[in-house]
Amino acid sequence: MIGPQDVRAAAALIEGVAERTPVQRSRALSQLVGADVWLKCENLQRAGSFKIRGAYTRMVRLTEAEKAHGVVAASAGNHAQGVALAAGLLGLDAVIFMPVDAALPKVAATRGYGARVELVGTSVDEALVAARAHADRTGSVLIHPFDHPDVGAGQGTVALEVLEQVPDVGTIVVPVGGGGLAAGIAAALADRPDVRVVGVQAARAASYPVSLAAGRPVPATELRTMADGIAVGMPGAVPFEVLARHQVPVRTVSEEDLSRALLLVAERAKLVVEPSGAAAVAAVMADPTGIADDGRPVVCVLSGGNVDPIVLLRVIRHGLASAGRYLQLHVVVEDTPGALAELLREVAAMGGNVMHVSHLRTGGDLGFSDVAIDLQIETKGPEHCGTVLTGLRAAGYRLSSS
Incomplete structure (x- = not known):
């Protein structure tokens, strides 16, 4: 085809x-x-x-009668902007149906190109149903995001x-x-x-x-x-x-x-x-x-x-996190003055950068005098993560990681 x-x-x-x-x-x-x-x-x-390529090709080939009725489209954002831009270049009215959770910058950009945006449904497929209904009601031409030669x-x-x-x-x-x-x-x-x-x-x-x-x-x-x-x-x-x-x-x-x-x-x-x-x-x-x-x-x-x-x-x-650049640690220490400071010194000595710290004093894995410390550590990669884990375990810390 x-x-x-x-x-x-x-x-x-x-x-x-x-x-x-x-x-x-x-x-x-x-x-x-x-x-x-x-x-x-x-x-x-x-x-x-890339969407401007297909949108403009489709729309420039419309008949004058079709152009007079305007165009309608459905998109999560990229096709919406392509259609809106192409419509503006060709002097056509455009209505774009977008999912209600479409990214705000994409919605704003589509409106910025001069199109009217309607937020409908939770997916492109649901927005497309609304766009088809609008085309049937008004006679505007549906500019499909992908299903047209x-x-x-x-x-x-x-x-x-x-x-x-x-x-x-x-x-x-x-x-x-x-x-x-x-x-x-x-x-x-x-x-x-x-x-x-x-x-x-x-x-x-x-x-x-x-x-x-x-x-x-x-x-x-x-x-x-x-x-x-x-x-x-x-x-x-x-x-x-x-x-x-x-x-x-x-x-x-x-x-x-x-x-x-x-x-x-x-x-x-x-x-x-x-x-x-x-x-x-x-x-x-x-x-x-x-x-x-x-x-x-x-x-x-x-x-x-x-x-x-x-x-x-x-x-x-x-x-x-997927690349091993963040290390999440759950460490159990004795709840004594200076315990947290000592843990942070150990991490710093191994080159870890602590991004976040939280305490938990109640839990099934905690003894009467224990406190759990959750750390988010910025590392240099998977090998560095292993170095930090090995070093803390060697220092006697009880820990789990993710």
């Missing part, structure tokens, strides 16, 4: 509208994979994600840029929600069988692996992930057909994988991405086997950078 010629036509339409985003080599990921790994920075795209063709323009920027690319790793981006990239590469596409979903919102195995779209069994940008309950019919036809494999990553990837991109690449935008990097970090068996370059698409600062703070903390 989408071919290379469709993607090339979309590229002509969005020229001067979508940015040609840069690629950046990741030394850390390259060492891990054993081949050059490049980051395609769609987090630096207009409106913060024009949208997929527009998203596929990412691949055309990658082919120019990394001509010898062997694998492109792509975050997958409804599948529009991965399908567009796979379609763009239909006449390049030497370039492989690998999709990535959050394990807690993974509809594609089971769907591809079943040969038909199957709903996800859960939608509980920090990666709200790819938390889609059901594959789209259009992208599913493309991914199935091109036999695109879809890997899954854990929440810990996502947070570690986001932390690596922030620390090593100096780039801000949202959890869904880090999914491709998460897949490479979690299991680099089979990514670049032929030694050719790998491109990870950083699909979006629209992240709530509060969520970013939580994810970074989670990533630090």
Whole structure:
């Protein structure tokens, strides 16, 4: 339903509208994979994600009669901003339905581009039901986030840029929600069988692996992930057909994988991405086997950078803990003057930085004269965590860790 010629036509339409985003080599990921790994920075795209590509392609092709009725969309944030920006550029009225818990910066940005935002439901799927109902009532055109050939063709323009920027690319790793981006990239590469596409979903919102195995779209069994940008309950019919036809494999990553990837991109690449935008990097970090068996370059698409600062703070903390940079200790000591000070001196002597301290004087594991001390310690990594634990146990402390 989408071919290379469709993607090339979309590229002509969005020229001067979508940015040609840069690629950046990741030394850390390259060492891990054993081949050059490049980051395609769609987090630096207009409106913060690749979505403007598909939204504009779809909307610029509407008839004048359709444009007169305006457009409606449903999104957790990135598609919302892409549609709102495209509508503003084309002079169209836009109404966007977003889940009630959508990130506040995404809601504010969507409104800032001139769209009217309605908060409905707890997921993109529920917001999409409301958007369809609005389209039926008003005659406005539904701009689906992924289930339309024009949208997929527009998203596929990412691949055309990658082919120019990394001509010898062997694998492109792509975050997958409804599948529009991965399908567009796979379609763009239909006449390049030497370039492989690998999709990535959050394990807690993974509809594609089971769907591809079943040969038909199957709903996800859960939608509980920090990666709200790819938390889609059901594959789209259009992208599913493309991914199935091109036999695109879809890997899954854990929440810990996502947070570690986001932390690596922030620390090593100096780039801000949202959890869904880090999914491709998460897949490479979690299991680099089979990514670049032929030694050719790998491109990870950083699909979006629209992240709530509060969520970013939580994810970074989670990533630090997952990477062994935080150590949680439960230590039982005798409740005597100076006991806490002595414990803190021991930790400091081993280079641990105490971030938080709390006391507990009652509990099933405490004797009459005992006190439990919970510590959160910043460390230099897993090896340093082991050093702190070994040192405290050698000093006679009763402790447990997490």
